[in-house]
Every structure is written in C-alpha cells, then in structure tokens.
Amino acid sequence: MPPFDVPEGDPFGPHNLPYGMFSPAGSKERRIGVRLGDHVLDAGAAAASLGSPYHSLLARPALGALLAAGRTTWSDVRRALTAWVTVPSHREAIEPLFHPLSSVTLHLPFEVADYVDFYASENHARNVGQIFRPDAADSLTPNWKHLPIGYHGRSGTVVVSGTDVVRPSGQRKAPADAAPVFGPSVRLDIEAEVGFVVGVPSAMGSPVALGDFREHVFGLCLLNDWSARDIQAWEYVPLGPFLGKSFATSVSAWITPLEALEDAKVAPPERTHPLLPYLDDSGADAEPGGYDLRISVAINGHVVSEPPFSTMYWTAAQQLAHMTVNGASLRTGDLYGSGTVSGPSEHQRGSLLELTWNGRDPLELPDGKRTFLEDGDVVTLSAWAPGADGNRVGLGEVTGRIVAG
Structure with missing residues (x-):
C-alpha cells in the first residue's frame, strides 16, 4: 500500500505524526523520522526536497535541536509535516522518501539527559x-x-x-x-x-x-x-x-x-x-x-x-x-x-x-x-x-x- 494511503481509523494517521530516530535498511546513518501508518518519512530529506526552512533542524542525526527549539517552532514544524503528508501536490516529491517501518532500524529517539x-x-x-x-x-x-x-x-x-x-x-x-x-x-x-x-x-x-x-x-x-x-x-x-x-x-x-x-x-x-x-x-x-x-x-x-x-x-x-x-x-x-x-x-x-x-x-x-x-x-x-x-x-x-x- 502506498505510504499516503493510510487506512481510515489508523491510529498513526496524519493526525498523529510521532517523531523517532531510524536508520534505513543497509545503513548505519541515523535520521529523524516521522511515522505515518506503517511507513517512516525521512523528515530531513523531505525538508530538503521541498526547500523548507526547517531543513537545518530536521536533517540531523538527533532530535535534540528540535526539542530545544521551543513551542512555536514545534507547532510550525508540525504544521509543515502535516501539509507534506496530506497535500496532493507534495506526493511526487515526498513518496520516495518513505521507508517501510518493517525495513528500518529504530533507535533511542533522543539522548536522555536526566x-x-x-x-x-x-x-x-x-x-x-x-x-x-x-x-x-x-x-x-x-x-x-x-x-x-x-x-x-x-x-x-x-x-x-x-x-x-x-x-x-x-x-x-x-x-x-x-x-x-x-x-x-x-x-x-x-x-x-x-x-x-x-x-x-x-x-x-x-x-x-x-x-x-x-x-x-x-x-x-x-x-x-x-x-x-x-x-x-x-x-x-x-x-x-x-x-x-x-x-x-x-x-x-x-x-x-x-x-x-x-x-x-x-x-x-x-x-x-x-x-x-x-x-x-x-x-x-x-x-x-x-x-x-x-x-x-x-x-x-x-x-x-x-x-x-x-x-x-x-x-x-x-x-x-x-x-x-x-x-x-x-x-x-x-x-x-x-x-x-x-x-x-x-x-x-x-x-x-x-x-x-x-x-x-x-x-x-x-x-x-x-x-x-x-x-x-x-x-x-x-x-x-x-x-x-x-x-x-x-x-x-x-x-x-x-x-x-
């Protein structure tokens, strides 16, 4: 099933969009991912593809910079991500940047301080x-x-x-x-x-x-x-x-x-x-x-x-x-x-x-x-x-x- 076609009622639909860290199959590189259904969107690659001002926050091997950015930025990035996965005009650019959840390695999603x-x-x-x-x-x-x-x-x-x-x-x-x-x-x-x-x-x-x-x-x-x-x-x-x-x-x-x-x-x-x-x-x-x-x-x-x-x-x-x-x-x-x-x-x-x-x-x-x-x-x-x-x-x-x- 294409990543955009999330079944109705899926608890990980575009209303959710949780963040994590993943490595694609065959790679040890860690990337920020956003879950949509049974797929993971490479958030940094998506930001680069669409010329987003949030590329510098999302194209990192850790979530720390995004976490520290504050509530206004959190809201702005979330609105952008929601648009990327729901607006039809973005499909051509975004679809190749999804990875099946079953194919990736998931990591501890943030560096734990205390x-x-x-x-x-x-x-x-x-x-x-x-x-x-x-x-x-x-x-x-x-x-x-x-x-x-x-x-x-x-x-x-x-x-x-x-x-x-x-x-x-x-x-x-x-x-x-x-x-x-x-x-x-x-x-x-x-x-x-x-x-x-x-x-x-x-x-x-x-x-x-x-x-x-x-x-x-x-x-x-x-x-x-x-x-x-x-x-x-x-x-x-x-x-x-x-x-x-x-x-x-x-x-x-x-x-x-x-x-x-x-x-x-x-x-x-x-x-x-x-x-x-x-x-x-x-x-x-x-x-x-x-x-x-x-x-x-x-x-x-x-x-x-x-x-x-x-x-x-x-x-x-x-x-x-x-x-x-x-x-x-x-x-x-x-x-x-x-x-x-x-x-x-x-x-x-x-x-x-x-x-x-x-x-x-x-x-x-x-x-x-x-x-x-x-x-x-x-x-x-x-x-x-x-x-x-x-x-x-x-x-x-x-x-x-x-x-x-």
Missing part, C-alpha cells in the same frame, strides 16, 4: 501500601497527597523498545532469612508508565511554574520501568530505589507531540487535600492537566492489564513544577516517568506486584502461571488516546524480552 521517576497513581500507591503495610491506618504515606513523590534514576540504562532486558543480580533477603544472599532477581517485575520528554531547558535557580508545562515539555511516550522487587525490598530503606530499578528502563521508539493529544486532555481526579500554591491546579483558568491514555499490558501476547492514565492523581505539569521548585534546572532530553499507572479495578493494575498481590495470586497465562517474570517472557505495552473526529492517536509500543544474566 531521568526521574514518580509515584503518581493513588490506586497503585494504596495497593503497594496495603501489600507492605497491611496494618497501617492509612495505606498512603503522610506526604502522598501533598506532593508528587519521586526519585532520580539512571539515564544511561534507558533503552529503546525491542532491547533485551538482562535479569539483574544483587543482594536480596527475605524477612525470615538470617542473612542476605547474592544472585539473580527472582521477583522481576514491570511498571507500566508514561514518560514525558523535556525540550526547552531552564536556568538553575529558576523554578518552572505550573502553567509553563507546555513551554518546556515536547511530548510523551510509553515507558516500562523494570523492577527487581526482591533487590528493591532489601535496599530501599532509607534512601529509596537504587539497584532494583537502575538496570533497565524501556521507552518507545516514538515520541508523540503534546499537540497530537489536544483532544485527550482531561481533568485529574478530585483533590482531597488543599495544595500549596505552586501545585494548585484548581483555578478556573487552569487547563485540564490529565491525559486520557488507554494502556494495555501483554505478556507473551496475552493481555493481562489495561491501566487508564486518566486516573493519575498527580499530573505531568505538577510533577514538572515540583521537580524544579527547589531550583533544579531542566536540560534538553530530560525524561520523567509518571510512575506505575493503575486503575481502581483488578484488571487495571500496572505491575505484577499488584496483579498477583505480591505473588499470592498467580496469573493464569496460556503458557503457564506467573507471579513474576521468567526468562524468555516478552512484555509489551501499547496505548491509544481519543483524537479529533473519533480518531484514535496511537502511542508507539514498548516491548522487551527477559534474558538470563
């Missing part, structure tokens, strides 16, 4: 609290409703979808064990998340206001923050996650611009505690801070969960404001994860820790029971969001296979 992971789902936080603190009067920690909890991760182990995940080793100690032991994790888990990609940096000492979220954040992608629960449980007190998280974080090969998700914006859940001014999004003039993303989690091709991102208590704008309120600076390519996305129902839980209730209730899969991941298991996250005129906006999937360490 990586931060949050804990923004009340459903997830309450489930985890009930699992590990069953006798507590409140399953949430005292600070949870007052600020977005997060931790700094390891940007060097953020990998693109399709990269194998080596089972990590480390110390672990069960409560009944006399001493810790060392070895491969036996409680390897997933965390279904959404990652937000920062474009425009900020100066150190200058917090980013809640209303400036869209001036700094370019787009979003699916993210799987793999977790070794046994390593994490032994190491995390008192400073939080470390080796149990830092071995791998998988992201999609495609970054969906925020502009593609205008029709997916929704209000977050009702706030139950007053928020300090820098986090308060209750004003009448505040735009909806949530996104209606419908996520699906599959293990070996079998769907085990469908977490709804619309239920996230803390929004991406609040996370950005909190992340910088102490004066911490932003850099182009900063990535921050939403934290595990879990809904109120059992089939909407975004981790095996919750789905199996810490291993108590194994999942029944066509190829056998699972409490946590086994070597050879393939985990795939996919998602879509409602778009204009009944269209769906697809998010690039994230997949990873577990291999023995």
Whole structure:
C-alpha cells in the first residue's frame, strides 16, 4: 500500500505524526523520522526536497535541536509535516522518501539527559501500601497527597523498545532469612508508565511554574520501568530505589507531540487535600492537566492489564513544577516517568506486584502461571488516546524480552 494511503481509523494517521530516530535498511546513518501508518518519512530529506526552512533542524542525526527549539517552532514544524503528508501536490516529491517501518532500524529517539521517576497513581500507591503495610491506618504515606513523590534514576540504562532486558543480580533477603544472599532477581517485575520528554531547558535557580508545562515539555511516550522487587525490598530503606530499578528502563521508539493529544486532555481526579500554591491546579483558568491514555499490558501476547492514565492523581505539569521548585534546572532530553499507572479495578493494575498481590495470586497465562517474570517472557505495552473526529492517536509500543544474566 502506498505510504499516503493510510487506512481510515489508523491510529498513526496524519493526525498523529510521532517523531523517532531510524536508520534505513543497509545503513548505519541515523535520521529523524516521522511515522505515518506503517511507513517512516525521512523528515530531513523531505525538508530538503521541498526547500523548507526547517531543513537545518530536521536533517540531523538527533532530535535534540528540535526539542530545544521551543513551542512555536514545534507547532510550525508540525504544521509543515502535516501539509507534506496530506497535500496532493507534495506526493511526487515526498513518496520516495518513505521507508517501510518493517525495513528500518529504530533507535533511542533522543539522548536522555536526566531521568526521574514518580509515584503518581493513588490506586497503585494504596495497593503497594496495603501489600507492605497491611496494618497501617492509612495505606498512603503522610506526604502522598501533598506532593508528587519521586526519585532520580539512571539515564544511561534507558533503552529503546525491542532491547533485551538482562535479569539483574544483587543482594536480596527475605524477612525470615538470617542473612542476605547474592544472585539473580527472582521477583522481576514491570511498571507500566508514561514518560514525558523535556525540550526547552531552564536556568538553575529558576523554578518552572505550573502553567509553563507546555513551554518546556515536547511530548510523551510509553515507558516500562523494570523492577527487581526482591533487590528493591532489601535496599530501599532509607534512601529509596537504587539497584532494583537502575538496570533497565524501556521507552518507545516514538515520541508523540503534546499537540497530537489536544483532544485527550482531561481533568485529574478530585483533590482531597488543599495544595500549596505552586501545585494548585484548581483555578478556573487552569487547563485540564490529565491525559486520557488507554494502556494495555501483554505478556507473551496475552493481555493481562489495561491501566487508564486518566486516573493519575498527580499530573505531568505538577510533577514538572515540583521537580524544579527547589531550583533544579531542566536540560534538553530530560525524561520523567509518571510512575506505575493503575486503575481502581483488578484488571487495571500496572505491575505484577499488584496483579498477583505480591505473588499470592498467580496469573493464569496460556503458557503457564506467573507471579513474576521468567526468562524468555516478552512484555509489551501499547496505548491509544481519543483524537479529533473519533480518531484514535496511537502511542508507539514498548516491548522487551527477559534474558538470563
């Protein structure tokens, strides 16, 4: 099928146009690509062919310059790309510059600067609290409703979808064990998340206001923050996650611009505690801070969960404001994860820790029971969001296979 002839209802139609980095078949050269259906447009070559003023931004082996260019340029480039793939007079020049998606090599779509992971789902936080603190009067920690909890991760182990995940080793100690032991994790888990990609940096000492979220954040992608629960449980007190998280974080090969998700914006859940001014999004003039993303989690091709991102208590704008309120600076390519996305129902839980209730209730899969991941298991996250005129906006999937360490 010709690249322009995208089937009606395709979630990667001209209303979407996510960005990525690819190498054509037989080449190691990295180019900026824009996805249309099952094809990838060489954006730099298209800009050159049409004499576009954006050629200098798009004919690069990295997305960094475009990310740093700012919101006005992001909008201008998106309008140009939409015209290139929809206006019939461009077809002759553009059609030879498409590559079948199946023929290209996809790369990590941006150079990751810093990586931060949050804990923004009340459903997830309450489930985890009930699992590990069953006798507590409140399953949430005292600070949870007052600020977005997060931790700094390891940007060097953020990998693109399709990269194998080596089972990590480390110390672990069960409560009944006399001493810790060392070895491969036996409680390897997933965390279904959404990652937000920062474009425009900020100066150190200058917090980013809640209303400036869209001036700094370019787009979003699916993210799987793999977790070794046994390593994490032994190491995390008192400073939080470390080796149990830092071995791998998988992201999609495609970054969906925020502009593609205008029709997916929704209000977050009702706030139950007053928020300090820098986090308060209750004003009448505040735009909806949530996104209606419908996520699906599959293990070996079998769907085990469908977490709804619309239920996230803390929004991406609040996370950005909190992340910088102490004066911490932003850099182009900063990535921050939403934290595990879990809904109120059992089939909407975004981790095996919750789905199996810490291993108590194994999942029944066509190829056998699972409490946590086994070597050879393939985990795939996919998602879509409602778009204009009944269209769906697809998010690039994230997949990873577990291999023995």
